[in-house]
Amino acid sequence: LYVRYYMRKKYYFILNPAAGQGKALDLRDSIEEIAKKANLDFEIYETKEELDGQVITGDFAKLKDDDCSIRIYACGGDGTLNEIINGVIGFDNVEIGIIPTGTGNDFIRNFAREELFNDIKAQINGDSIEVDTIRYRYYKNDYSQERYCINMFNIGFDSTVVEKAGNLKKLPGISGNFAYTLGVAGTLLEKKAIDIAVVRKSKGKGDFNEIVDDSNHAKNYEKHVLFDGKALLTAIGNGCFCGGGIKALPKASCTDGLMDVGIVKNCKRREVAQLFGKYKKGEHLNTKLGKKLVTYVQTDNLIIKSNGMGDLLVSVDGELERADWLEAVMEPKSIKFIVPKR
Secondary structure, eight states, rough: OOOOOEEEEEEEEEEEETTTGGGGGGGGHHHHHHHTTTTTTTEEEEEESSTHHHHHHHHHHHHHTTTEEEEEEEOOOHHHHHHHHHTTOOTTEEEEEEEEEEOOOOOOGGSSSSSGGGGGHHHHOOOEEEEEEEEEEEEEEEEEEEEESSSSEEEEHHHHHHHHHHHHTTTTTHHHHHHHHHHHHHHHOOOOOEEEEEEOOOSSSSSSSOOOHHHHHHHHHHHHHHEEEEEOOOOESSSOTTTTTOOOOOOOTTTOOOOOEEEOOOOOHHHHHHHHHHHHHHHHGHHHHHHEEEEEEEEEEEEESSSSSSEEEEEEEEEEEEEEEEEEEEEEEEEEEEOOOO
């Protein structure tokens, strides 16, 4: 006599009302109707403030029974997804999905048939795959914090655009995409370069225990340096896309155990304009200008510091942080990500 064992499954839908100017809230009725028809054990939770999604999903993961698996859907943008992975990473039997209602929705662009991510039935029917994350620690004055990134860090031009677009979206009548376009135009007019050093840690993966002071930085510099100098922008990613579909890191894969690093050297506005069309499509590495301006490497760890007196403005999955310096290591296959299917 054989008895087939079925693990119970619990579904949580986390709605972020701040994402996409409230688009996530429009999903509530559809989620309730479809989930009830499918006879799911489900809850819908609406976030109330920043990082609320991280806290509540962490609580959900801690309360699960051993015979119950959990599916958590981020109904928002990449920032909402970032909060949720930081809440549940390390817990077994937890799968994470995203129903995109944000401005950029860049992480889903790494998967075929993006349109299915908006299909709630396809989300429920989807299977999960193991994807990588980037574990990082950032330092600001005497403070440090460790977190996880699932898609991309942007420093320089891109992070300034995010900052400007965030301010513009608060104005009446300006949508997310239009705000981003205006942010690009304003940042291009300013065109401020950042002076940075990007170094691969000599000890590789593991704990954050190798702080680059002046002595060991000089000792290991030539051997481990990835870039040192003035840059227009820096993209460090697990995925390919940022800024609502810009394919900044065309070789990136969220399942290969490596982070891709693309650094565009400081250049003239004319060169930025010439490169941008190819950069947006992910074709810049094959151009003469791209080979001249872009440093592109793959690594499982790095340290990035400002060579100047100021700090770094860092966009992490579309959310802004300021840091004197940060270090990052890959965490292969650390999240079970739901890929929808019909």
